[in-house]
Structure formats: structure tokens, C-alpha cells
Amino acid sequence: MTFLIFPDHATGSQLAESVDRPPGTQVLSHPVSGRPWLIGQLPAKALTVHRGRDRCLVTVGVTEAPADAQHELDGLSAPAAADALARRFPGDRHVLLSMDGLVRAQGTLSSTRQLFVVRYDGVDIAADDPEPLIRLTGASVDDDAIPARLLAPWTPWPFTDQVMWRGIEAVPMGERLDWDRSGRARRTQWWSPPEPELPLEQAATATRAALAEAIRVRAAHTDLSAxxxxxxxxxxxxxxxxxxxxxxxxxxxxxxxxxDEDQFWAARAAQQLSGMHQVMSLQDAPAWFSDLDGHGELEGPFAWIRTRGKLRYQAELLASRGSKLHLTGHGGDELYTATQLFLPALMDRPLRALPYIKAYRAVHRWPWRETVTELNRSESFATGLRRTASLLDKPIEQYLRKPEFGWGIGYRMPIWSTADGLEAARRQLHRTAGEDPQPMSPHRWVHALLQDVRLCGDTIRRVSRWTERSGVAWHAPMIDDAVVEAACSVSAWDVAMPDRYKPLLAEAMRGAVPDEFRLRRTKSEYSADVYAGVRRMRPQLLELCEDLELARRGLVDADRLRDLVIRPPQSSFAFIPLISTLAVESWLRTVSSRPAQNSAQKNEQLTRQGGLG
Known part of the structure; x- marks a missing residue:
């Protein structure tokens, strides 16, 4: 499902006429003027339209309109007054409004429903996918954005919000687009995280209600699998x-x-559920790293490149069994796992915090002196980026062995990075730090939570784009807006202790999930799957090393990468940077195989006009 949003302006109308419209394309017009507003593949079941005399509200995705939506729409004085109404549409959706020449558009906090925007020919055009904007404008790759995408274990914010194509911007978390009658848009903040001060019981009540509503809306929409x-x-x-x-x-x-313990617990849960339990065999399914083709997707590196072949296999299986929408538990780790980043939030009461500090020391075996030194470190987000830049060449295993309480986990460049690649990544971090970006929350653990939710949502959006080719959408209800807000609201004191596993979710599911599953304190890990995938796909991985786009760009040493494939390390942590490297390599191959376009004039126009003000 891909669509473009055009302002209610004569130039926007002219640009809309130049857009390709393959079979199945729908066009929704602005009220009153009749100019093109939305153009794209908009399935009827994913589209809800509410019309008034000079206004029209549209939701795209899986949602349910509040009973008084039409009354609320009729009473709006301006699109900017629609914040309360937009928040009342649950589920996973875009909310779009055109009213008397003014336009607004917003997606979800997690970016499962994202908006991209470009200023072109004097007006701003938006889309839910950057690819139609790339085609419309002839945008070129932003080479300076590539090095940070190699960081492991994943790309940190704000680089995850940096589009890989010049002139195109992603709308940040909690912001929307507002167009005036000149056809130009500005970003307006509609959400910020709540103060994390609710006691566990209250936050759990909000979490339970939000998750129940997220599931109910999807179950009413179509046939589910999970x-x-x-x-x-x-x-x-x-x-x-x-x-x-x-x-x-x-x-x-x-x-x-x-x-693996999870297999036992899954089978046990299936016995208490009414569904049909399908265990997918490793022998029948593609291995990890089996599908490194970019499949023509231009947006950027795909974070789950390691399991893309398995996702296709699973989607085709589910489609053959009648599923239209698949529920995944992704987002739960991001929202509910206790990490050491909670500790700085507790240091205003050091004596009360002491048992928490001791618990994390016991888990990670940190020396006392280094632990105390790090806990007393106070740094801005920009300073944290600079410190991260200084640590990029340290072993990735180190971030667990040493206490780090910054604005995220310890990011590292792959050991197969060249000196030029390492320096390019450092320059990118220092350049961004020089812009003095502000974190998404003043609380480090909340910022890290939101960063990880954003990365999860971006990935789920792209997974669903991929699996929808087989007829099944992929959804992660745990990162719906209301669920995320509830997770941000809990007091760190109630969820930070590492001896409890996901206490907020466990409390929220009291009475909904049997206690034997709700209070389970163990979790499997999947390093065996990584080693098995590398062994099975070794010939293809070695062939890839013979002709690396990243090596041609001087960012990666192909021989050192080849050595990892031939002689796998004892620690599975060493494989973590491989995933980001393969994701970037796959995307670069897609870009390099793209047919050449005569886009010099368009690129000059993008550069001259710049982005949103």
C-alpha cells in the first residue's frame, strides 16, 4: 500500500498529473477545489473516508472510527484542531485531513505508518514510502549517510530518521505535516512522551487496555494469524x-x-489455545542469510536482511491457510526489558538505588570503580554522540563487559571496516553532534526505548511491504501509539530491577495469560541459528565477498569479512555487525543496478529548494 499526498495547490495538481497510475490506482480529491489529494494503491478495506461540506478526513490502514467522528469533524475550526480526534483512531493507520485549502497528515509514533516529504517545484509532496518521491524528483543517494548504517548492533537515532536519498526527509516521531494554502508544509509536534511516574499497577492497567484494543481492532478488520x-x-x-x-x-x-526452551513453551501454550499450531521446519524453510537480494527496494538498508527468505516462506504459508494479517510480538523487548540505562534515572536517591546497582553489577560483573565513575557521568546527547565516535573501534563484546550508561548501548563499527570507513562514521557522528540534537526524552532509558521502538516500527513497516506481496500484512500491536505511551509512563523504580522479567507486561497480562507463561523468567537465545545459517550459506556469502560494493566505496575490507565467514568466531556477538553490513551491501547493489535516470536537473532543483523550514 503506497500513496502520495499533494497539497491543495495548482502546482501540486500539475505534479499529480505526472505520476504513474498503474491499474488499481485510486485518486481522492480535495473537497471544494477538486484537485488531486491522495494518489495510490488504497484497498477499500484499508480506507475510511468521512466527508463534510468543505472538509474530508481519511484514515489509511487498520483502525476503527470513534462513534462521534463525523460530529467531531463537522465541529473542527481548522485542521490544527484535530489532534484529539486523530488520537482516538486506534490501531495502525495514517490520519489525513483536507479542509478549506489546508491539509494535515500524521502517521504513528513507531513509524509503522511513516511519512516522507520532499520540497519540489516550490511545494511539498509527501508519501508513505520514499520510493515514489525518488521517482518523482530523481533524487540521488546521500553517500554521507551510509557509514552510520554500518554501526552495530543497529543504527542509532537520529541516523535512523535520516533518509538515504538527498532532499527527502522523514517526519520525526510525534510530529505531523501541516500544509498552508501556498502548498508548503511545516512540521508540528503533536506528541511528547509523558513523565515516567505512574506506579506499576496504573501503568499495567493502561497497557492492558491499549493492547486489548489493538488486538480487537485488528480482529474486527480481517482474518488473523499470530x-x-x-x-x-x-x-x-x-x-x-x-x-x-x-x-x-x-x-x-x-x-x-x-x-531450545521456547519450543517447549510454545507447544504448551498452543495446547491451551484454540488455534492450529504450525511448527515450521528448518529443513523446509530458507536459512538465515539466504535472501540477500535487494528485490528492487530503494528506501534503504533492511534491518532484518538475515531472515528475509524465512519471512517470505512464512508469509506464503500463512496466505495459503487464509490469513490476511499476521501478529508478531516484536516491540515487546523494546518496551519491557530492563536495561542498565534505567540506573541514571535512579541516582537522585543513591541509597535507594544501591540494590539496583548491585543487581546489575552481579549480572554483568562490572568493577565497582568503573560503575561508580560511569554513573556519575552527566552528559548531553551531543556529548554522548562524540563519546560514541571515540569508541567505534572497540570490540563489540565490550559494551556488555563494561558499564555504559549513556543515551544508548555501545555502538561499534565492524572489525572489517577500513580506516577510511571508520573515519567517515566518526565524521558523521561529530557533524551531527555539532547540530546539538535534543534527545527524544530527557530520561536516557525513555530515549533509548523510543529509539528502539522507532527502529522496530520502521522494520515492521518494511517487512509488511514485503509480505503483502504474498497477501499477508505484518503487524506489531505492541508498538501501537497507546501501548508505547503506557510503557513510557511507568516509574523506573518499578521496572528497573533485572531480577524480574518484563514486569510491566507481566502485570498487564494478569488474568489474560496463564501464570505459568506470564511469570516465566527464562528466555532462549538463537546463536545456534546464526552459526547454522552461516554454514549453510557459506558459498553464497563468500561469493558476495568477491564483489563488494562496500569495498569499492572504500568502507569495508573484503578480506577481513571473508575471514569471518570462513572461520566463524567462538562468540556469536562477532556476527552482529555482519547483519548491518549485509543490509547495506544488499541495498547498495539494488541502487547500483537501478536504471540510469536523467535526473541532474531535478537534483539541482532539490538542492536549491532545500527541505522544510
Whole structure:
């Protein structure tokens, strides 16, 4: 599902006429003027339209209109007054409004419903996918954005919001687009995280209500299936969804490690659910790293490149069994896992914080002196970026062995980076630090949570774009707006202790999920699957090393990467940078194979006009 948004302006109308319209394309017009507003693939079931005399509100995605939506729309004085109404549409959706020549558009906090915008020919055009904007404007790759995408274990914010194509911008978390009658848009903030001060019981009540509503809306929309990995996240969603649809397909993957606990817990949960439990065999499914083709997707590196082949296999299986929308528990780790980044939030009461500090020291075996030194470090977000730049060449395993309480986990460049690649990444971090970006929250753990939610949402959006080719949308209800807001609201004191596993979710699921699953304190890990995938795909990975785009750009040493494939390290942590490297390489190959376009004049126009004010 891809669509373009045009302002209610004569130039926007002219640009709309130049857009390709393959079979199935729909066009929605602005009220009163009749100019093109939305153009794209808009399935009827994913589109809700409310019309008034001089206004029109549209939702695209999976949602449900509040009962008084039409009354609220009729009473609006201006699009800017629609914040309260827009927030009342649950689920996963864009909310778009055109009213008397003014336009507004917003997506979701997580970016599962994202907006991209470009200023072209004097007006601002938006889309839910950058690719139609790339085609419309002839945008070129932003080479300066590439090095940070190699960072491991994943790309940190704000680089995740940096579009890989010049002139195109992603709308940041909690902001929307507002167009005036000149056809130009400005970004307006509509959300900021709440203060994390609710006691556990209150935050759990809000979480339970938000998750139940997220599932209810999707169950009312279409036929569901769900992951049932055996972990708390997917098990919670499966029990919630089972209240609405009996006989769902519940999918689990056979693990490479025969001692994997999650398989046992998934089978046990399936016995208490009414669905059909489908365990997908490793022998029948593609291996990790089996599908490194970019498949023509231009947006940017795909974070789950390691399992793209498995996703296609799973989507085709689910489609053959009648599923239209698949629920995944992704987002649960991001929202509910206690990490050391909670500790700085507790240091205003050091004596009360002491048991928490001791617990994390016991888990990670940190020396006391380094722990105290790091806890006393106070730094701005920009200073944190500069410090990260100084640590990029340290071993990736170090970020767990040494206490780091900054604005995120310890980011590292791959050991196969060249000196030029390492220096380019450092320059990118220092350049961004010089712009003095402000964190998404003044609380480090909340900022890190929102960063990870944003990365998860971006990935789910792109996974769904991929699986929808097989007929099944991919959804992560745990990162719906209301669920994210509830997770940000809890007091750190109630969820920071590492001896409790996901306490907010466990409390929220009291009475909805049997206690044997809700209070489980173990979790499987999947390093065996990584080693098995590298062994199985070694010939293809070695062939890839023979002709690396990243090597041609001087960012990666192909020989050192080849050595990792031939002689896998004892620690699976060393494989983490491989995933980001393969993601960037796959994307660069897609870009390099793209047919040449006569875009010099268009690029000059983009450079001259710049971005949003």
C-alpha cells in the first residue's frame, strides 16, 4: 500500500498529473477545489473516508472510527484542531485531513505508518514510502549517510530518521505535516512522551487496555494469524487474539538448538489455545542469510536482511491457510526489558538505588570503580554522540563487559571496516553532534526505548511491504501509539530491577495469560541459528565477498569479512555487525543496478529548494 499526498495547490495538481497510475490506482480529491489529494494503491478495506461540506478526513490502514467522528469533524475550526480526534483512531493507520485549502497528515509514533516529504517545484509532496518521491524528483543517494548504517548492533537515532536519498526527509516521531494554502508544509509536534511516574499497577492497567484494543481492532478488520514463539510477548498476543478469533494459525519456528526452551513453551501454550499450531521446519524453510537480494527496494538498508527468505516462506504459508494479517510480538523487548540505562534515572536517591546497582553489577560483573565513575557521568546527547565516535573501534563484546550508561548501548563499527570507513562514521557522528540534537526524552532509558521502538516500527513497516506481496500484512500491536505511551509512563523504580522479567507486561497480562507463561523468567537465545545459517550459506556469502560494493566505496575490507565467514568466531556477538553490513551491501547493489535516470536537473532543483523550514 503506497500513496502520495499533494497539497491543495495548482502546482501540486500539475505534479499529480505526472505520476504513474498503474491499474488499481485510486485518486481522492480535495473537497471544494477538486484537485488531486491522495494518489495510490488504497484497498477499500484499508480506507475510511468521512466527508463534510468543505472538509474530508481519511484514515489509511487498520483502525476503527470513534462513534462521534463525523460530529467531531463537522465541529473542527481548522485542521490544527484535530489532534484529539486523530488520537482516538486506534490501531495502525495514517490520519489525513483536507479542509478549506489546508491539509494535515500524521502517521504513528513507531513509524509503522511513516511519512516522507520532499520540497519540489516550490511545494511539498509527501508519501508513505520514499520510493515514489525518488521517482518523482530523481533524487540521488546521500553517500554521507551510509557509514552510520554500518554501526552495530543497529543504527542509532537520529541516523535512523535520516533518509538515504538527498532532499527527502522523514517526519520525526510525534510530529505531523501541516500544509498552508501556498502548498508548503511545516512540521508540528503533536506528541511528547509523558513523565515516567505512574506506579506499576496504573501503568499495567493502561497497557492492558491499549493492547486489548489493538488486538480487537485488528480482529474486527480481517482474518488473523499470530506468532507463538514461546516468549512472553507473542504468547500474550496469542491469548488476547484468541478471545476474538478461534482457530487462528499460530506459527513457531523449529530451533537449530534442540535444547531450545521456547519450543517447549510454545507447544504448551498452543495446547491451551484454540488455534492450529504450525511448527515450521528448518529443513523446509530458507536459512538465515539466504535472501540477500535487494528485490528492487530503494528506501534503504533492511534491518532484518538475515531472515528475509524465512519471512517470505512464512508469509506464503500463512496466505495459503487464509490469513490476511499476521501478529508478531516484536516491540515487546523494546518496551519491557530492563536495561542498565534505567540506573541514571535512579541516582537522585543513591541509597535507594544501591540494590539496583548491585543487581546489575552481579549480572554483568562490572568493577565497582568503573560503575561508580560511569554513573556519575552527566552528559548531553551531543556529548554522548562524540563519546560514541571515540569508541567505534572497540570490540563489540565490550559494551556488555563494561558499564555504559549513556543515551544508548555501545555502538561499534565492524572489525572489517577500513580506516577510511571508520573515519567517515566518526565524521558523521561529530557533524551531527555539532547540530546539538535534543534527545527524544530527557530520561536516557525513555530515549533509548523510543529509539528502539522507532527502529522496530520502521522494520515492521518494511517487512509488511514485503509480505503483502504474498497477501499477508505484518503487524506489531505492541508498538501501537497507546501501548508505547503506557510503557513510557511507568516509574523506573518499578521496572528497573533485572531480577524480574518484563514486569510491566507481566502485570498487564494478569488474568489474560496463564501464570505459568506470564511469570516465566527464562528466555532462549538463537546463536545456534546464526552459526547454522552461516554454514549453510557459506558459498553464497563468500561469493558476495568477491564483489563488494562496500569495498569499492572504500568502507569495508573484503578480506577481513571473508575471514569471518570462513572461520566463524567462538562468540556469536562477532556476527552482529555482519547483519548491518549485509543490509547495506544488499541495498547498495539494488541502487547500483537501478536504471540510469536523467535526473541532474531535478537534483539541482532539490538542492536549491532545500527541505522544510
Amino acid at each position: 506468532d507463538l514463539s514461546g516468549g512472553l510477548d507473542s504468547t500474550s498476543l496469542s491469548f488476547l487474539a484468541g478471545r476474538h478469533q478461534r482457530g487462528m494459525i499460530l506459527t513457531s519456528w523449529e530451533a537449530a538448538n534442540p535444547a
